[in-house]
Structures are given as C-alpha cells and as structure tokens.
Amino acid sequence: MSTPRTLRLHDADNVIIAVDSVSRGVELAGGVSARAAIPRGHKVANQSIPAGQPIRKFGQVIGFAKGDIAAGDWVHEHNVVLHDFERDYAFASEATPDTGLLPGESAATFQGFRRADGRVGTRNYIGILSSVNCSATVVDFIADEVNRSGILKDYPNIDGVVPFTHGTGCGMGSKGEEFDILARTQWGYASHPNFAAVLVIGLGCEVFQIPRLRDMYGIVEGPHFQSLTIQETGGTRRSIAAGVARIKEMLPFANASVRETVPASELTLALQCGGSDGYSGLTANPALGSAVDLLVRHGGTAILSETPEIFGAEHLLTRRAESEEVGRKIVDLIEWWTRYAARTGGELNNNPSPGNKAGGLTTILEKSLGAVAKGGTSTLRGVYRYAERIDRKGFVYMDTPGYDPVAATGQVAGGANMLCFTTGRGSAYGCKPTPSIKLATNSDLFSRMEEDMDLNCGDILDGVSIEEKGREIFRLVLDIASGARSKSELLGYGRNEFVPWQIGAVM
Known part of the structure; x- marks a missing residue:
C-alpha cells in the first residue's frame, strides 16, 4: 500500500497537508503516524503544538492550538481557535518594478472590440x-x-x-x-x-x-x-x-463592431474564488497568480477583491504596495469592515463557510492566505472603492464583499472585461457581459463537474508546475477574450448574477 501524499508548504510550518485521504495509524512522510482519519485537503500536525501556540501554514499564522496538539493529530476547527495577534505591515518593503517583457518575449495579443472611448471589449x-x-x-x-x-x-x-x-x-x-x-x-x-x-x-x-x-x-x-x-x-x-x-x-x-488585433495590455482581469477548499491555496490560486504576473508583464490589469477574505493576509498586500499611502488604504479597509461587521452583530471570523470547512479550510486566516495567492507577486498599484473605474495598469485592489456575485458585479462595473474564478467545491457561476473562466483546484472536482469547469489545476499535485499552469491559464484567457466560449457561457449563465452591493438601510 502506497504512502498517502502530503505537502509541507514552508519550513516554518507545523502542519502538513493531506493530498490524499489518510487512514488512522498510517505512517506519513517524515515519520509521523496519523492519530485519526484525515480527509483529503485537511491538515495534520507534523510536530507537537502546545496549547496557545501558533499554527502555521504557508509560513504564516492561521490560528492557535485550543489545547495540546500531538504530532499526527488532525488539525481543524475542533482544536483550533483564533485571537488577535500583531501583524507587521512593513509598507512597500517588497514593492518591485514591474519589469515588462523579458528579452526575446513577444507581446501577447487577442481579438477584441475597440470602442469609441478607446477601451476594448471582449464581447459585443x-x-x-x-x-x-x-x-x-x-x-x-x-x-x-x-x-x-x-x-x-x-x-x-x-x-x-x-x-x-x-x-x-x-x-x-x-x-x-x-x-x-x-x-x-x-x-x-x-x-x-x-x-x-x-x-x-x-x-x-x-x-x-x-x-x-x-x-x-x-x-x-x-x-x-x-x-x-x-x-x-x-x-x-x-x-x-x-x-x-x-x-x-x-x-x-x-x-x-468587429474584432481586431489588440495588445494584451487592454485586458482587465477580475480575480474571484468561491467554494474554496484545502487545495485552493496550493493549486488554482497560485497558478492564477502566476498568470496575473504574466498579464502584468504584458501591460495588463488584474483586480483582486473580497475584503473579508483577505482578513489576516492583508500584511502580504501592504508589503507589496507601491507606497505607504497605497498600503494604508488596505489597512483602512480592514478596519472599516471590522466596524461594519460589528454593527450588524457579526465578525469577520465567521468565515469560512460550511463547504469551505468540509474542504479543509479551518479559519478565515487560512482561507485569506490562500485567496491572496490569486494576486501573484506583482506590486500593488492602487486601491479602489466598490465599482470605481479602474484607471491604472498593473495589479490593483477593489473593496468588495466576499459574496461572489456582489464582488464580481463591482469588478465588472470597474471595467473588468475578463474574469477568472477558482473553485474547489464546485461553483455554478457566470458573469455576463464578462466571460468567466472556471479553474478547478482538484482533479476530482474537474471530473465531476467538467461541463462547468474550464481548466483543471489539480494536476499541479501530480507534478505540473505552478508556472506551467499559469502560462496555460494566460493562454486560455487570451483565447476566450478573442471569442472562444467559456463553459459558463455555453451553459447560459450570467443573466441573474448582476447583484449590486446593498450597503445601507432598506427603508
């Protein structure tokens, strides 16, 4: 019987990820024996974690041990708690120039509709x-x-x-x-x-x-x-x-209106994730982030959003901000959302959803760290209000709720002419007038919902590199921007997904 596959994502991590389902008593890589049955996509302690100590994944804190956790224990909501801890925002400390095309690299193009105001559409x-x-x-x-x-x-x-x-x-x-x-x-x-x-x-x-x-x-x-x-x-x-x-x-x-050849710099790509699971931060999200870095290198724009779902990972964005002023806007948004949730009797920690938890995500910190990976590594060039027109090239952020239809509506209103949507549990979604490309985080989902999924990122777990999958996503974005139909378009989705954010009182 082969040893179930596991992943340790960072040297500082004290948990490993069960790529395959693990039976009780099975010895895993590193000599740890599973003390319980571990569902695939979930976490196993690879060392003892004393009560109150941080639990680390991606090299980041995702929660704290509710009690003593032994090596080999299943690590999930039954033994993990959240409480506040200090974050180092280190504004603009990791900002780098967006270098543009590499030597010998050809400028990417697609077939789009040039409008009277100079902007380019991918649909008509x-x-x-x-x-x-x-x-x-x-x-x-x-x-x-x-x-x-x-x-x-x-x-x-x-x-x-x-x-x-x-x-x-x-x-x-x-x-x-x-x-x-x-x-x-x-x-x-x-x-x-x-x-x-x-x-x-x-x-x-x-x-x-x-x-x-x-x-x-x-x-x-x-x-x-x-x-x-x-x-x-x-x-x-x-x-x-x-x-x-x-x-x-x-x-x-x-x-x-007719299509004409235009540069990839005319693309504005909305980034969404929904029905996330324990694989989202391992496969589809970082692969989409790699595609975002490619798009930015070709002069295009990508919009990360869903403020409640960057909570706990905002320090990764403030470090990539081009200036302290841009980075502080991210912190201001987190503070606004904390007050907003409190006014309505909620808290940002209410996330993840039941489906997220069943897929292996334990806390909002863990979910957010995986979600931010969609944004790649490029410098953060701007922070925008909901539905505000995006007027800068490169990687930017828009404040939206985490609820996918509301978030995507704001991104499209801001000018997104393409959308990539990662999902691990399986999300049924489309986004007229903007084509939505569905990226499956695992091969099982892709095989079960192939009519809805445009691309399988689960093969990253079988050895396909993040960079190779990123290039595949980028090529798919160009193809669909040029008129090829996404799965959600073929199914007829997009008529009911226009959902503006209702932020105030209904009177």
Missing part, C-alpha cells in the same frame, strides 16, 4: 438595465421577446441581448454611500466596453432617477445609450413594445 452585447426592481419584469420581457424573435441571426457580430435586473433602486437614501455605490455600478455597466449599446428602463418615481444618472456622468443619449420609464411610456405593454423597438434600432449600430 446589447444590455438592458433596470434602474429599479420595479422595472425588472419589463426588462426581462423585452430581452425575452427580442431573443425569441430570431432577429439576432441577421446580426452575427452581436453576442446577445441580455437583461440586468436587481433588487434595489428605491427604499434607499437619495444621497450618501449607498446611492453612490449604485450610481457607480449602473454607470460602470452602462459604459462597459463589452456592451456595444445599452437601454436603461425605470418605473419613473423611484429614488434612483435615470435623468440624475445622465446628469452625474454627462451622458448624451444616442445609438449607444437609450432610456425610458414605464410611467411616461404608458404602462407595461407599451413599455415592452417601446423597448423592443429601441433594441431593434440599436442592432445595426452594434453589429457594425
């Missing part, structure tokens, strides 16, 4: 946005009627007509942070380079008024942007008819 949709939940049904009916009519077959350059509805827009404050977030999100989508044209539909009496949006952003209506309200148009049926007519008028304009 017409979007229909609701300003308020009260207009959501009309928005859906307009999209359904256009898509069922068969008219799109006459416009082959258009990827589809897609509705984007949400649950807010009224019963909210007319000024302040909550309103500003919705305004940034709506305008971020309305002006997104993956749309050739957009129609915005309101009820008419809501707090989030379309004329106010136009005034805030200097929007001039034309073939690329139209709006109407149900009350002014004369009710549901007339609004559906008027909306369909507007879309038909937009079709020739949208179809005139």
